[in-house]
Amino acid sequence: MNRLFLLILFFTFFIQAKAQHIPTVKVLNEKIKLDGVFDEPAWQNAEKMPSFWQFFPKDSIKAKYQTEIMLCYDSKNVYIAAKMYSAGKKYVTPSFRRDFRAGGNDNVSFLFDTFNDKTNSFLFGINPYGVMREALLYNGGTANEYFNIYWDNKWEAVTKIYDDYWTCELAIPFSTLRFKDGNSQWNFKAYRFDTQSNEQSTLMRIPQNQIIMNLGYSMPIKFEQPLKKAGANISIIPYVSAGSTRDFEHPENPNAGNKLNFGGDAKVAVTSGLNLDLTFNPDFSNVEADRQVINLTRFDVNFPEQRQFFLENSDLFTGFGGYNTNPFVPPAGSLGVSAAGNQIVSPFFSRQIGIGIDTTTNLSVQNRITYGARISGKIDDNWRVGVLNTQTAADSYKGIASMNYSVAALQRRVFGRSNIAAIFVNKEVLGKELSKGVNAYNRVAGLEYNLASKDNRWNGKLYYHQVFSPISVNEKFAHGFSLNYSVRKLIAKWSHDWVGKGFDAEVGFVPRKNFFHINPTIGFNIFPKSRTFNRISYGVAYDQYSQPGLGVTDRQAGPFLLLGFQNSANILMTLNQNYTYLFNDFDALRSNRTLPSLKKGTSYTYYNFSANYVSDLRKKFSVNFQPLIGQYYDGSIVSMVGTASYRFQPYGFLSVNFSYNDIHLSTGSNKVYLFGPKFDLTFSKSLFWTSYVQYNSQIKNVNVNSRLQWRFAPVSDFFLVYTDNYNSEAWMPKNRAILAKVTYWLNL
Secondary structure, eight states, X not given: OHHHHXXXXXXXXXHHHHHTOOOEEEEOSSOOOOSSOOOSHHHHHSOBOOOOEEEESOSSSBOSSOEXXXXXXXXXXXXXXXXXXXXXXXXXXXXXXXXXXXXXXXXXXXXXXXXXXXXXXXXXXXXXTOOEEEEEEOGGXXXXXXXXXXXXXXXXXEEEEOSSEEEEEEEEETTTSOOOTTOOEEEEEEEEEETTTTEEEESSOOOTTSOTTOTTSOEXXXXXXXXXXXXXXXXXXXXXXXXXXXXXXXXXXXTOEEEEEEEEEEEEESSSXXXXXXXXXXXXXXXXXXXXOOOOSSSOOOOOOOOGGGTTTTHHHHOOSXXXXXXXXXXXXXXXXXXXXXXXXXXXXXXXXXXXXXXTTTEEEEOOEEEEEEEEEESSSSEEEEEEEEEEOOBTTTTBOOEEEEEEEEEEEETTTEEEEEEEEEEEEOOGGGOTTSOSEEEEEEEEEEEEOTTSSEEEEEEEXXXXXXXXXXXXXXXXXXXXXXXXXXXXXXXXXXXXXXXXXXXXXXXXXXXXXXXXXXXXXXXXXXXXXXXXXXXXXXXXXXXXXXXXEEEEEEEEEEEEETTSOEEEEEEEEEEEEOSSOXXXXXXXXXXXXXXXXXXXXXXXXXXXXXXXXXXXEEEEEEEEEEEETTEEEEEEEEEEEEEOTTSEEEEEEEEEEEEEETTEEEEXXXXXXEEEEESSSSEEEEEEEEEETTTTEEEEEEEEEEEEETTEEEEEEEEEEEETTTTEEEXXXXXXXXXXXXXX
């Protein structure tokens, strides 16, 4: 009996020790040559990571085609070697362009959670052709809006393709990462997309009701010796640009003509976890232009931040506020402006910096930023801090005053993956001579609690924000609450937001004020044993806005059905009951007031059907579209919004962004179009050419943009950009510009 007891005890300890084993990352004693061949002694002695689990099409078995990962490090870099087994070598890649999205092509991604909070992470990914991508994840990586692909940094990688597998070797400088000096343990995560087997796999087993990049499902790794700050960590990124602009509509515009410009950025590691970003006279003309949309709503939409200065640790500043999301929308199927387009209200939106109101046209225009300084990152395992200050220039021709923007944010981790966060935003007018009609200042203070349980079954948010401004108005507040419960067979959500009539956060995103919003959703998941369907989800969504004194002003409610196919395509279908009360006259025909508007004080109940379809992205030709058909206010609508793409692997793709809206109302009829062909040609991993045309009938504009990019050194580029805008009715030019720009990343 005693022997049996000891035997049981031995096996119990053995199983627990095996389950709790932490892989050790060994110190290098020789130099690693990045060639995709693991012939160095370091790789022969390195510990292999556990085998991968399948995430799609099933989440309960080991991956059919395994991935082997090894890590090692020296004083400057952490190195990754990985071997990806496959059914052959017919790999799919959209192009040679950096920063691809993972869906629909072959790739592997590695994530380092350097502060062990399972909340923030650095991602480095690569495909079989050696095309690289990097990103920042925050808020646990639990939704697509917490994935920032625009972040860019310096690292190296090489791949090699064999008959039935491909390999990669990565060298990631510690100067690229942020971590606690003297720490010896991080969290690590990896996932892979394999197009030939149509398999998605992960290092840690993840249930399919979660998103594949969820940081809650990561594993600890232990470094053989404590990590030390890699000496002086300073990067200087200067630029020089020359360009010529013509303003045909306003020839007297002093901002047109020939310009020679220079400036730059600097990144200074104050500590191993805290970074100082500086920018002087930044120029963002090489940033890819936003994709235009036809906005059928009565409210503004927003676009993602792409400017490098604002990106690292951006969630510290921009992650505040309320979101309006459907947890069942397929990750690859969002045709909206961006994930940020789901935001209901936010106290700080960085794209407001560098935007001014042209008093001659009363339109929003770009305004030059003279300087910016930002310190952000981790103080220790529990505290994150961010402080930002920028200055914009005055423009006497457009009547724009000089502005100073300051933001301070503080975040404290609690209960594992949750956090308490505070923010303060200040906008100050400095150019008094141009500030007529502009508030002298605008300030916002906010406090939030963000919930994320260990297994991500529960996540949510509680927030309160208050505006301080010289305007005498009541209800300068916004507050809200959301709670999501997600398990394999059930997803339930409740959220509400109350935005007061005086909540005028001028540096935030506030498309509407004076409302109470509720957004409950409940749905059920089925994962059938079927050759056709991988997932079937169904439920009911409800979205409603009310205004004090008026009652309900907007409502959309109805059942939905999500079909996920085994070939990775999916479709989300919704039958909607809509109610709209107009508290202002509304140009529902989107005719720019050339046709009569629906009148203030009228209300409408109407029904329609909408869908969101994403085809198999592994195919050379793929589509992503959203049809809408049915009633619309007091009439009808037939709408089709989407993108169609054809891949010329591996040299790029041709895509067409389109929006067709045929609207019939009692006030008239109108067809609103948007047509935007785009050709993205990648000659190599360092030479890219993108050209597109966007015709928008709503604003009567044709936009032409062509951009040539040559990456002549790591994160160092030459850009040649040409833009042209025409009035589509008279076919007369509005403005035209050509720019040449050189940037260079220099590590000191």
